[in-house]
Amino acid sequence: MKRYTEEEMLELYGQWQASGMSRVAFAEEQGIPRHTFYYWTSKFDKANTNQQAVGFQSITVESPQLIRESRATAILHFPSGVVMELQGSLDAQLLQTLTR
Numbered sequence: 828m829k830r831y832t833e834e835e836m837l838e839l840y841g842q843w844q845a846s847g848m849s850r851v852a853f854a855e856e857q858g859i860p861r862h863t864f865y866y867w868t869s870k871f872d873k874a875n876t877n878q879q880a881v882g883f884q885s886i887t888v889e890s891p892q893l894i895r896e897s898r899a900t901a902i903l904h905f906p907s908g909v910v911m912e913l914q915g916s917l918d919a920q921l922l923q924t925l926t927r
Contacts, residue, residue: 828860831859836871837871839867840867850865
């Protein structure tokens with residue numbers, strides 16, 4: 828049985844995510860034992876979850892004109908796809924706290 832390096836499996840993990848295939852179908856197509864592929868994908872899934880759970884992403888303030896048109900003081904775009912519009916006057920210190 829072939830041993831896979833972490834780099835090889837990380838490359839296959841990326842290919843699998845882009846493929847839209849199930850783990851089983853992808854593993855079979857690549858000739859990888861299912862239990863091996865499940866082990867590595869679970870490991871990478873867990874690592875990705877831990878990285879995403881730490882703090883907030885940095886934000887960028889869109890053009891002042893766009894903010895005036897939307898009547899939002901700040902617009903936060905989160906990696907999950909959630910968009911938060913903050914209205915009214917905001918303290919710059921508060922925004923810095925949110926982005927740390």
